[in-house]
Amino acid sequence: MRARRLRTGLKGWGGVGAMAVACALAVLFALLLPVARADGGSDGTDSGGHGVARGSQARAAEECTDPEKQTLPPAGDDGPTIDEIRGREGEKRKLIVGVDQNSYRWGYRDPNSGGDAELEGFDIDLVRRIAEDILGDRNAVQFKAIPTDQRIPAIQDGRVDMVVRTMTINCDRLTDVAFSAPYFRTGQQVLAPKSSDITGYDGTLAGKDICTAAGSTALSTLRQDRADGRLAEGVDLRTTVPNQLDCLVRLQLGEVDAVVTDGALAASQAAQDPTVELKGDAFTTEYYGVAMKKDADDLVRRVNQILVQWRADEAEGWQRSYERWLSRTMGGDPAKSEPPTPPQYLREG
Template sequence: MGLGALVMAVGAIDAVQAQTSSKLQEVLQRGKLIVGTGSTNPPWHFRDEKGQLAGFDIDIAKIIAKGLFNDTNKIEFVTQASDARIPNITTGKVDITCQFMTVTAARAQQVAFTLPYYREGVGLLLLKGGSYANYDALKAAGDKVTIAVLQNVYAEEMVHQALPEAKVDQYDSVDLIYQALNSKRADAAATDMSSLRWFMKQNAGRYQDAGYAWNPQTYSCAVKLGDPDWLNFVNIALREAMLGVEFSEYKASFERWFGEAPPEPKIGFPSELR
């Protein structure tokens, strides 16, 4: 055998070995998907009244499991703290992390991010029938308005991106910012849009969205670097949930946790290719 043929043969063997060693094959042979997620942050991941994990992240994981096994129950969830999301992927403790993980360029050096399944942002929650009807009214009021926000080193700067003149009161927990709004010590509460939508759904008719969101963050699942077959499979499962054959399941979950329907995929030319 000539040198060129030998090189080609070795390359072919390496390609076959790469295919058979993919996480995709490992998961299929194991018969279950191992997912890293959280358990304390509704509407993303939390324990329901039966003690079962529930939330949008949990539903996303089930969509992936259905794509693998046509069975949403073939999952083992590993509950983990936020700071374990990347280590548990890189060490192989979990096959995938679905835990409201913000995509950043720095993190993409450590893990491979999937297609995004949600875009987070900050919104303003108002009491229905309160002193200010919407964002424009809050902004026009200048320094007369007080905004309650979760304590953070960037909290005041973040609020002032939307309302430059507003007073900012910081609180130790999300519950306290809602209490400040309810007692009218604050005119609005600045919080994640997902939390705002969830809270409005749980308290129908009591609150309203001010109609303005900012500070976007992309949420994706994450897998180990260097396995294109596994990443490609997960991306297809997510894409077809958001745009194709599994859209009804994604839509039902989105409505359940956020109280609104995502836009229907357009029939005809695939809009994502524009």
Template structure:
């Protein structure tokens, strides 16, 4: 009998542990964002871990970058303290899936607003507008834009908008290689395995700063990328609240300050704030 009681107690403890593991965003995934925040006073926010100047996890476990600052500001406006934020890595190819499953409350991770993605998730914003560009080695004078790739090996991230753009419009020019993160592409560019890395100019500017003197931006953007904050589809109240927070960040000058702090040192020209259109 005693052994049976021990087994029952162990099962109960395991069940409690499982319930705790299922907590956070996923526990109330079907509820609107504002209801979840009101109940828990916590947020799980998706970001990138490997994008200097935008979303990066430092070796000591801290989070830095413009996207991180935007996420913290929005959380504050929603009534959530910074100490109650859990940042979660959201790889490009997994973002819609993580929102749909409730693994994150919303995502601030250089997340381009596209019609295809809007079939699965909703967006607030945009909070920034970038343009796709190319990063090459400092001594390279052959690559001057996407039309000059001419069989060159080009690296981007699997599932990202930049990778899709190359596949759609420049597959005859470039030999596209896709990796799980941009840091992997940068490693390949450093060791000569690839000839260029493509993604949005502001992301590339962060890597150029981190690897001073080794890389340069081509400086000829060939797309317009509207970064939005992704959240559960058709959550209008949540989207409106995030839009309000973004606009307040812009109006107070905090938006510009965050950009100047995080990407300004690279020489990247700070653009004008975007107009919020996702309503």
């Protein structure tokens, strides 16, 4: 029987006291938010009414190979999407970007930074670089905090120009949105208490309850692995949450035995809570990309050009952002996290 206790020792946003407050608030919101309980079956359907659409998406995904390469070549030309962004007047002349505000070192608000605790992190650096290139002002950004399961709807509904939120490029998502070239390499990994007998993505997960974020690559991967017989027997996948950080709270409360998410995010969460750790190696290879509307070809090309420049900038580019935000959680050697060099652009405009 699982222990129903709150794990102590949360740290990592610059002070134990501040993080205690942040954790308490996170627990409160998590308890108030209903947990989405999917049926946990092996039929591969997601909650939220997407069952009908997934049939055609699955067929399209079967024809997709190397999703990280399915993007347009870089170019600096303007087009209708960029013209629309630049045409906004006054205070509205900003790039509207969907981000996370709860992912430590990626997109988060540091309560110890003073003032308004502005968003900061690796993804935020990239957003500001894009805004500087398109609008000439790195601060010309309207950030919109969106949950994991709302990333694609926010793009399709026109609520944001793009999403920069540790979003994995995969074949299913390419049926709904366009992606830039990869800007970060990662893979799915298991996060569990240090005291747990779980050793990784293996038979030690048998009979365990695992938390994932609704609409995440982790959830779809686990469901597919169960359908293919690769997931340990008796794993319960019913606990899904709107935001991935909520899984850490569930783990701290003893409501689940483990979390599966991108290794980069898991490393940040392990840095926040010294009672949990990554178990085993990453069991997939995936890439983060900037997501945009499918028909925003000019914006996709421009973002890909910006990514080339960002990677090449030794002073304030990709390497500097890694050192600033991620070296403390992922290690000083960024080689395993670097996207493919050179990137490939296989999509035809």
